[in-house]
């Protein structure tokens with residue numbers, strides 16, 4: 551007798567190899583791009599599924615989880631999981647997994663790329679050339695910040711923060727950091743990183759400040775008007791964590807008023823919306839949340855999420871399920 555295959559919803563197209571892998575195991579539905587960014591659409595469909603492989607843009611709220619009466623596992627196609635109501639999931643007995651590690655190097659590369667592009671004004675310089683303004687080498691054109699000997703302050707010294715620190719160290723930067731808990735001394739000395747307990751003090755000492763922390767109650771709008779006032783005027787801000795770590799209205803004002811010298815933002819509080827004042831802010835790079843966007847990483851993320859789903863649906867013990875988020 552044929553056993554009924556479990557039903558798996560992948561909320562939008564992901565690398566085909568991952569879909570194929572899951573199809574060997576279950577009955578897979580792949581949603582249209584963006585369809586399940588709406589809670590309403592998810593509420594309509596979720597009841598049919600045993601497993602949900604969702605994007606970070608999908609709001610897996612308490613109502614969705616309650617409606618998902620057949621749901622056993624939610625695997626987020628991301629390391630950050632602030633889109634999922636974890637408390638509700640746990641109280642309903644639904645397992646949740648994320649995908650750390652596999653995106654660390656891609657995100658470290660990307661943060662370094664943003665820093666280089668921002669500190670050397672590559673966006674403005676390219677626009678200048680394309681607009682036909684390049685009329686010969688200029689000794690004073692597009693002077694930027696040289697990274698050597700500058701302080702890079704990192705808020706959130708987890709895997710991605712450390713990957714960025716390693717790269718920045720190779721460019722001669724000094725590494726300062728703030729983290730929920732201090733790193734062990736071996737890791738600190740390997741990274742040559744100095745712990746600063748107070749984020750405001752870190753802001754004061756950072757020529758470049760990078761946000762690499764998860765979005766939590768304590769990091770929500772951490773970078774606000776007051777925080778920005780403590781940053782040096784020449785400082786640059788990089789955010790590849792979550793948009794809501796920054797009060798975007800406050801940042802837009804600070805950029806327009808030259809309180810800080812520039813920002814590179816990969817993430818926004820109300821994605822895909824971008825605060826309108828940020829769109830016109832000087833020396834600001836705005837990117838569509840692509841820190842982990844390499845072929846290799848996106849496939850690895852998908853495979854990890856798929857493995858979590860397969861393990862849960864196969865009834866594996868919690869300690870055998872990859873990257874289970876524990877209560």
Ligand code: DGY
Nearest residue numbers: 628629630840841842
């Ligand atoms: C994640 O996986 O949480 C990141 O935001 C990807 O860029």
